Amino acid sequence: MTAKVALATSNEGKRAELAPLLEDLDIELVLPDSNLMNEIEEPGLTFIENALIKARAVSAHTQLPAIADDSGLSVNALGGKPGIHSARYAGSPSNAARNNEKLLAALSEVPDEERKASFQCVLVYLRQSDDPVPLVGVGSWAGEILREPRGTQGFGYDPLFFVPGLNRTAAELSTVEKNGISHRARAAEQLLKKLKDDFR
């Protein structure tokens, strides 16, 4: 029997990436109301705590197991910022264009060789809202911050995130390409291994 699992995100981009990554499992992803997601505060100080807060709220509301993602961009020259504040870096509600502008401004004086950054992703799975032993997958993706956006795919900081090995930004990769190497792909891979014991 196909099990229902709630996916605790209202971010279209995350949803579009996660769905194929979780395709191997015999689960039906249920999307919670975006109003619910907007109401969830994220007071955690780590990606994993914020992911757990989101998964727990959605699991309590839907009475289903829940998967949540928390992710962000960590820029070396900014001491790891915007980090857990990536989505709302330029204020609330989250706006990718304004976030990218703020990032470019913050790095305007930073020379090319000091623009290293990484995307971080934590995925969690709670069997129920009070599950004390969540399954966790983590992943990171190394790159550099450009001086202007390139590409139209992906979401968030993708147009500024240049991947030297590919000579392209994350926004110049198709979802399939991005899903081969991204922080989210690696986190999903780890989570998937652990979920397979539960779901097939």
Added chain:
Amino acid sequence: MTAKVALATSNEGKRAELAPLLEDLDIELVLPDSNLMNEIEEPGLTFIENALIKARAVSAHTQLPAIADDSGLSVNALGGKPGIHSARYAGSPSNAARNNEKLLAALSEVPDEERKASFQCVLVYLRQSDDPVPLVGVGSWAGEILREPRGTQGFGYDPLFFVPGLNRTAAELSTVEKNGISHRARAAEQLLKKLKDDFR
């Protein structure tokens, strides 16, 4: 240079087990004042959240990186209890003898074949108190709950935790033996792999 790392526990048993497990690293473990540890509340709903809360408090107080352990016993017939409440199952302050008595009472009617349980351990490492990407190790250890305590080593629920493969309880194992197979050993092994990038 040997780096100092605070170990966020006032539990002698955990300390005695963790020190040799972390011996491979070029770090000096610093033990915080037990008053500080007693003051830290653990409102988290998962082992990992409670471990992060402890590590964060100790890192903020000592201005050092911090390692914390959160662990507990999950009993199948009790729906996973005492779980994150293992240390204070029979009330505060933590008392192993009273916890064991309460567990035996709760399982008095449960037949032998339904007394399966597991120890769970999460170890976290925070580079600083606001580190958004902690290193995490998790481990579990499967066993069964006896009807009376056996053995004098270890701590906590060890005298009731029977390991079928060894035909002994956790309290009948030396620290060296326990450290070969326990939940804490596996979590430490995972954390160690990740820490080695930072410390040697």
